[in-house]
Amino acid sequence: MPEIFMIMFSAVLAENFIFSRFYGICPFLGVSEKPSTALGMGMAVTFVITVSSAVTWAVYYLLLEPAGLEYLKTIAFILVIAALVQFIEMFLRRYIPALYSALGIFLPLITTNCAVLGSALVNIQKGYNFIESVVFGFSAAIGFTMAITVFAGVRERLAFARPPRSFKGFPILLIAASLVAMAFSGFSGMKF
Amino acid sequence: MKTILIPVLIFILLGAAMGILLAVAARAFAMKTDERAEAITACLPGANCGGCGYAGCSALAQAISKGEASVNACTAGGAEVANQIAAIMGVEAGEQKRMRAQVMCSGANEYVKKKYLYEGVPDCAAAARSGGGENLCPNGCIGLGSCVRACPFGAITVVNGVAVVDYTRCTGCGVCTHICPKKIIRLIPFDSKHWVGCSSTDEGKRIRKYCDVGCISCKICQRNCEAGAITVNEGIAVIDYEKCTGCDVCVDKCPRKIIWSGERQGKLGLVITRTAEEPTKN
Numbered sequence: 001m002p003e004i005f006m007i008m009f010s011a012v013l014a015e016n017f018i019f020s021r022f023y024g025i026c027p028f029l030g031v032s033e034k035p036s037t038a039l040g041m042g043m044a045v046t047f048v049i050t051v052s053s054a055v056t057w058a059v060y061y062l063l064l065e066p067a068g069l070e071y072l073k074t075i076a077f078i079l080v081i082a083a084l085v086q087f088i089e090m091f092l093r094r095y096i097p098a099l100y101s102a103l104g105i106f107l108p109l110i111t112t113n114c115a116v117l118g119s120a121l122v123n124i125q126k127g128y129n130f131i132e133s134v135v136f137g138f139s140a141a142i143g144f145t146m147a148i149t150v151f152a153g154v155r156e157r158l159a160f161a162r163p164p165r166s167f168k169g170f171p172i173l174l175i176a177a178s179l180v181a182m183a184f185s186g187f188s189g190m191k192f
Numbered sequence: 193m194k195t196i197l198i199p200v201l202i203f204i205l206l207g208a209a210m211g212i213l214l215a216v217a218a219r220a221f222a223m224k225t226d227e228r229a230e231a232i233t234a235c236l237p238g239a240n241c242g243g244c245g246y247a248g249c250s251a252l253a254q255a256i257s258k259g260e261a262s263v264n265a266c267t268a269g270g271a272e273v274a275n276q277i278a279a280i281m282g283v284e285a286g287e288q289k290r291m292r293a294q295v296m297c298s299g300a301n302e303y304v305k306k307k308y309l310y311e312g313v314p315d316c317a318a319a320a321r322s323g324g325g326e327n328l329c330p331n332g333c334i335g336l337g338s339c340v341r342a343c344p345f346g347a348i349t350v351v352n353g354v355a356v357v358d359y360t361r362c363t364g365c366g367v368c369t370h371i372c373p374k375k376i377i378r379l380i381p382f383d384s385k386h387w388v389g390c391s392s393t394d395e396g397k398r399i400r401k402y403c404d405v406g407c408i409s410c411k412i413c414q415r416n417c418e419a420g421a422i423t424v425n426e427g428i429a430v431i432d433y434e435k436c437t438g439c440d441v442c443v444d445k446c447p448r449k450i451i452w453s454g455e456r457q458g459k460l461g462l463v464i465t466r467t468a469e470e471p472t473k474n
Contacts, residue, residue, distance in 0.1 A: 067199075069198075069199050072203070076206060079207060083210035086214055087213060087217050090214075091221060094221035095221075162314075
């Protein structure tokens with residue numbers, strides 16, 4: 001049990017996908033204009049990463065490893081994740097329309113999101129078992145959601161700031177992101 | 193040979209399995225999507241400007257197909273799109289005039305007096321809340337460009353403190369008319385030649401003190417208009433575009449030179465040409 005909590009803690013805070021591993025920067029900068037859309041994106045990512053962690057674990061240990069094809073895991077995962085996201089989209093549309101309309105526009109965006117692929121690869125790299133993989137995927141995605149939502153809040157404040165002209169727009173955004181990332185680096189000192 | 197063949201076979205199988213899964217899912221989870229909604233989406237401009245009040249073009253298409261929105265709800269698309277949608281829905285589109293946005297203010301920096309210097313957030317809504325903006329005129333263009341940022345077609349620019357619409361780009365979607373805190377952007381028929389470049393309802397005496405180009409409700413235009421298209425009501429001249437013949441008399445007669453005249457050029461372009469001289473500075 002303690003290992004599970006350690007995985008959760010490190011995935012959410014100490015090794016936060018965005019601020020420490022720098023995965024999924026594209027949606028982090030692209031969809032963080034409003035906290036509400038950021039939360040929607042985060043929920044979609046959480047959903048997909050959790051499911052894909054389970055599926056990619058199965059693909060790796062039941063298909064690739066027995067065949068000795070570990071070196072092809074990246075390609076296999078991209079294939080599986082892309083198909084999975086499509087499948088989830090169709091499923092939600094049919095059976096859970098409310099969730100579909102909430103996540104709808106974000107789901108196609110994360111088909112090839114590197115955070116999704118990254119979590120699948122980290123699971124393998126660290127040799128997690130099935131439960132650990134799912135827990136890691138879920139908590140890493142929660143960390144992602146938290147990061148993107150927090151940053152959306154920062155960005156709302158940024159809209160009213162008057163930075164020097166040359167820093168306007170994207171540059172000041174990146175500076176703000178790096179400051180938040182530095183704040184998060186404080187968690188890396190916490191070891192158990 | 194084997195080292196290549198096995199991975200290739202496994203990946204073909206994996207890909208085929210995923211393909212079959214998706215194909216089956218597409219059948220099993222097939223939704224009865226309204227074909228009309230998809231056809232309507234194809235007709236709409238696809239700019240997702242939000243001028244209709246819906247979240248985007250596909251949202252409007254859904255609403256039209258359900259009968260919640262009228263077939264001519266898309267002002268940006270104009271009559272052509274309305275007719276196409278009407279054909280899909282099997283109803284009459286009705287008359288729909290192409291509109292364009294017009295900023296009803298001529299108060300460039302050199303013509304208006306300011307009450308204070310605004311140094312706050314560069315946004316019209318924020319400035320309007322700080323004592324109604326820096327202009328003394330309660331209905332003047334603030335010129336901080338909220339409409340510029342809102343325009344999905346990049347048709348508006350702020351020139352010398354007043355927002356100006358580029359008619360070659362304006363589609364008449366009306367987003368700017370909602371965003372303007374002073375409500376001085378109006379939609380007028382695209383073909384209309386004249387407009388009154390002022391929205392101030394103040395009385396003439398007060399307007400003279402702070403603006404060189406404000407309507408002082410002298411009613412000269414009303415008296416001189418042969419078609420009876422101009423009425424001065426509540427301190428502002430208003431042109432009735434149903435009656436206006438585009439004769440330019442009002443443009444010449446207006447003592448403040450704020451009845452503007454746009455000349456049509458080419459297919460779409462409207463270029464502002466002042467047929468009268470520039471207003472004199474007090």
